[in-house]
Structures are given as structure tokens and as C-alpha cells.
Amino acid sequence: MQIVQQLLFVIAFGIAVYLFAQQARQIRRNILLGQDEDLTDHPNLRWRNLLLLAFGQKKMFRNPLVAVLHFFVYAGFVIINLEILEIILDGILGTHRLFVPVLGSLYPVLIGLFEVLAALVLISCVIFLVRRNVLKLRRFMSHDLDGWPRSDANYILITEIVLMTLFLTMNAADQQMQARGAEHYIATGPFWISSHLSPMFNGLSDGAVTGIERACWWLHILGILAFLNYLPYSKHLHIILAFPNAYYAKLEPKGEMDNMPAIQHEVKLMLQPELATDSPASDVIPKFGAKDVMDLTWKNLLDAYSCTECGRCSAACPANMTGKLLSPRKIMMDTRDRVTEVGKNIKANGSFQEDGKTLLRDYISEEELRACTTCNACVQECPVSINPLDIILQLRRYLVMEESSAPAEWTGMFSNIENNMAPWKFGPEDRENWIQEMNS
Structure with a gap:
């Protein structure tokens, strides 16, 4: 029977890891559809960003209470999952609490700490569920979260509550069997929380308690493996991608x-035509801005996959606050949806086949782009260093420079710059007239 359980575990574990690796490769391929961009300068500053923003969650602490609760969930996810290593080895080797002989008296202390974190994760997730579904904070009620995105957040929180409950119940049943001197259950010493929960099993038989412990063990590890494969389809992929995204954040x-550079070159020629003779001719016509995800940079696409959909960017956006159509969160969600669709197209056809869609207009409208004031509030607020503004600017550049599509208010300025080399409706020879007027 033990061999059968080991075999089943190895099969389940192998399938889960294989499926996750396949999805991870697909996401990597999707991100690399973007244009090349060198973001390897100043590694010291980049490591500092990674430590402060990703590990330390520096920006989250602008709201201390929420930050502490989020830190409990984050720390619990990272630290408690260290215990999964023991569960995996136990499943493969057919052992039970393999690390007890290695860690000795330190083992119950570590498990006790894990249990405290599990309880904090459980409490924090309940509070976050209440914030989303009972208090209904405005940024969680936005229409850009209608449908799957809103359900996704709830599913994750419920899953974490279930996993932490299984973890504590498993340990409580284990403590009960240790107290009864069951042969398979190694004496570890009391755990900090589950030792107080184990008396609830006093009236059950050994077989029933063992069944509960084993059921919780299996459901806990299978739940984690299922969660692992859910991540690529969820906003919670930021659990993994927040770290590289913080490292590769722009430092300017x-x-x-x-x-x-192509635009700068044209402006220089306009201002100083004599430079034209010194400039090498090029047969390559530059493409200005971005129309689809392939025109964006790989960092833009990494941003899209790293988005937590927390809505802090949209909550800080002055255009969004005043009722404009723009939502920086939606910009990131639309970009991720489009690059995922393009990735599926390439996977199905071997190369990208035109599908009659583009990121511009089919996903993100001109009205959204025009509403942006380029104030950088969204960039400042993002806890994982996402830059929605960069995508907005590239799409607007395409509209203006490739399609000559701009608001009427801008066309006069463009005409003045072209004719007068300045935004004002005065020729160069008239610009100093105000000096004469001041002296008269």
C-alpha cells in the first residue's frame, strides 16, 4: 500500500511540475515577443529595488495596516512553503516528517512558527475577502474587474484559507496520534497552535484520526500543486514575476x-538643415510608437504579466478619478490579454497569422489614451514597479506619428512647431518683439 501511495504521489508531482513548466515557457515566449531593451545597467541599484520593492514591499507600507496583512500572506506563502520540501520528500520516500531527526528540538519551533504564520495568513485572507465583498472598496468594484478578474481574486483568497486550514488540521491530527503513541507518527514535541487543537479528535478512533491526517496531507499537497498550475492563468502570477519586474524597472x-532616436534626428535636421550632409542615409523607414504588443518592449509585456490588478494605479489616476474612461489597471490587463492571444495564435500556427485585431482600438481605445495626463501617478503607486504610462505613450506615438490622429487642440501646436520651430504662432523673426515692447 505504501508503494502505491509513493507511486501516485510521484505521478501527481511529475504531472504538476511538467504542466507548470510548459506554461512558464509559454509565458516566457510571450514576453520575448516584445522589442529588445537593455535594462542591465547599474546592477547595484537594481538589486536594491528588488530587495526593497519585491521582498520588502516598501510601497505597500504607505497603508500600514493593509501592508502588514499583505506581508503576513506574502511571508506565509514563502516561508510555510519551505515545509513543502519535507512533504515532497516524504511523499517520494514514503517517510513521515523526515526532518525531525535532522533538526531535533528545533523542528517543533519551526513548525510552530509556520503555524503562527498559517493562522495569520488565514485571518488576513478573511479580512481581504471582507474588504472585497462586504465593504466593497471602490477600486475593487471598478467595471474593469467584472467577470473573471473579480472571481479570480476571491478564488485565490479562498484557496489560501483552505490550504492553511488543511495544514493546521493535519498537524492537529498528527499531534493526536503522537500522544496515542502510534508507531508511524514520530514524536516531535508540541506544536504552538495545533497542540491546542488536537483534543477535538479525542473521541475518534485511531483509524479515523489517521484518515483525517492522511486526507489533509494529500489535499494540502495536491492543493498546492493545483495552485501552482493555476498561477499562470491568474493575476497572482505576480508572486513570481514581481521579483524580476522590480529588478528590471527603469531607473530614470x-x-x-x-x-x-529617429525622431530626434528629424528634429535636429529641421532646426539645423546643414547637418543633413553629415548624416548617413538610411533605407530603413523607422516605425514610430506601437500598434500591437509585438511593437512594445519585452519589459512592457513583463509588466503586463506582473500586474496584481490591485487598482492602486487607477485609484491614483486623476483622469480615472474625474470619470474619464482611462484606467491604468485596464491598460495592463488588456495588454496581457492581447499578448496571451497572440501567443496562442503563434503556438497554433507556428508563426503569427493576422487575426484582424491589434492592441490599439480592439483592446485599448483612443479615448482611453487621450485621457492620460502623463502625470506618472500610476507609475509612482504601483507596488511592483509596473509602468502603464510607457505603454500609453507608445500607443499615442503611433496614433500621432503613423496615423496623424491627434485631438484638434494639438494640430495647431504641431503646425506651429513645423513652420515656426516653436509651439507659438510667431515666426522666429518676431520672437524678440516683446523685448522692444518692454523697452518702449
Whole structure:
């Protein structure tokens, strides 16, 4: 019987890891559909960002209470899952609490700490469920979360509650069997929480308690393996991608926008035509801005997959607050949906086959893009260093420079820049007239 359980565990574990690896490779391929961008400069600053923003969750602590609760969930997820290593080895080797002889008296202390974290995770997830579904905070009620995104958040919170409950129940049943001196259950010493829960099994037979312990063990590990394979389809993929996304975040000041060398070259020629003779001719016509996800950079696409859908960006967006159509969170969600669709297209056909859709207009409308004030509030607020503004600017560049599509208010300025080399409706020879007027 033990051999059968080991075999079943190895099969389940192998299938779960294989499926997750397949999805991880697909997501990596999707991200690399973006244009190349070198973000390897200043590694010291990048490691600092990773430690402060991803590990330390620095931006979350602007709201201390929520930050502490989120930190419990985050720390619980990372630290408690260290215990999974023992569960996996026990499942493969057919042992029970393999690390007890190795860690000795330290073992119940570690499990006790894990149990405290599990209880904190459980409590925090209940509070987060109440915030979303009872208090109904405004940023969680936005229409860009209608349907699957809102359900996804609830499913994850419920799953974490169930997993933590199974963990504590498993340990409580284990403690009960240790107290009864059952042969298979190694004496570990009391655990900090489950030892107080174990008396609830006093009236049950050994077989019933063992069945509960084994059922919780299997459901706990299978639940974690299922959660692992749910991540690629969920906003909670940020649990993994927040770390590289923080590392590769742009280091320039948030108000500094990227210029396109091709545009700079054209402006220089306009201002100084004599430079034209010194400039090498090029047969390559540059493409300005982005129309679809393949025109964005790989970092833009990594941003999209790293989005937590927390809505802090949209809550801080002045356009969104004043009722405009723009939601930076939706920009990221739409980008992720489009690149996922393109990835499926490539996987099915071997290469991308035109599907009559683009990120611009089919997913993100011109009205959304026009509403952006480029204030960088969304960039500042994102806890995992996502930059929705960069995507907005690239899509707007395409509209203006490739399609000559711009609000009427802008066309006069463009005309002045083209004719007068300045935004104002004055020729160069008239610009100093105000000096004469001041002296008169």
C-alpha cells in the first residue's frame, strides 16, 4: 500500500511540475515577443529595488495596516512553503516528517512558527475577502474587474484559507496520534497552535484520526500543486514575476520620457538643415510608437504579466478619478490579454497569422489614451514597479506619428512647431518683439 501511495504521489508531482513548466515557457515566449531593451545597467541599484520593492514591499507600507496583512500572506506563502520540501520528500520516500531527526528540538519551533504564520495568513485572507465583498472598496468594484478578474481574486483568497486550514488540521491530527503513541507518527514535541487543537479528535478512533491526517496531507499537497498550475492563468502570477519586474524597472526619473532616436534626428535636421550632409542615409523607414504588443518592449509585456490588478494605479489616476474612461489597471490587463492571444495564435500556427485585431482600438481605445495626463501617478503607486504610462505613450506615438490622429487642440501646436520651430504662432523673426515692447 505504501508503494502505491509513493507511486501516485510521484505521478501527481511529475504531472504538476511538467504542466507548470510548459506554461512558464509559454509565458516566457510571450514576453520575448516584445522589442529588445537593455535594462542591465547599474546592477547595484537594481538589486536594491528588488530587495526593497519585491521582498520588502516598501510601497505597500504607505497603508500600514493593509501592508502588514499583505506581508503576513506574502511571508506565509514563502516561508510555510519551505515545509513543502519535507512533504515532497516524504511523499517520494514514503517517510513521515523526515526532518525531525535532522533538526531535533528545533523542528517543533519551526513548525510552530509556520503555524503562527498559517493562522495569520488565514485571518488576513478573511479580512481581504471582507474588504472585497462586504465593504466593497471602490477600486475593487471598478467595471474593469467584472467577470473573471473579480472571481479570480476571491478564488485565490479562498484557496489560501483552505490550504492553511488543511495544514493546521493535519498537524492537529498528527499531534493526536503522537500522544496515542502510534508507531508511524514520530514524536516531535508540541506544536504552538495545533497542540491546542488536537483534543477535538479525542473521541475518534485511531483509524479515523489517521484518515483525517492522511486526507489533509494529500489535499494540502495536491492543493498546492493545483495552485501552482493555476498561477499562470491568474493575476497572482505576480508572486513570481514581481521579483524580476522590480529588478528590471527603469531607473530614470519618473518624469523623464524615452525619446526615439529617429525622431530626434528629424528634429535636429529641421532646426539645423546643414547637418543633413553629415548624416548617413538610411533605407530603413523607422516605425514610430506601437500598434500591437509585438511593437512594445519585452519589459512592457513583463509588466503586463506582473500586474496584481490591485487598482492602486487607477485609484491614483486623476483622469480615472474625474470619470474619464482611462484606467491604468485596464491598460495592463488588456495588454496581457492581447499578448496571451497572440501567443496562442503563434503556438497554433507556428508563426503569427493576422487575426484582424491589434492592441490599439480592439483592446485599448483612443479615448482611453487621450485621457492620460502623463502625470506618472500610476507609475509612482504601483507596488511592483509596473509602468502603464510607457505603454500609453507608445500607443499615442503611433496614433500621432503613423496615423496623424491627434485631438484638434494639438494640430495647431504641431503646425506651429513645423513652420515656426516653436509651439507659438510667431515666426522666429518676431520672437524678440516683446523685448522692444518692454523697452518702449
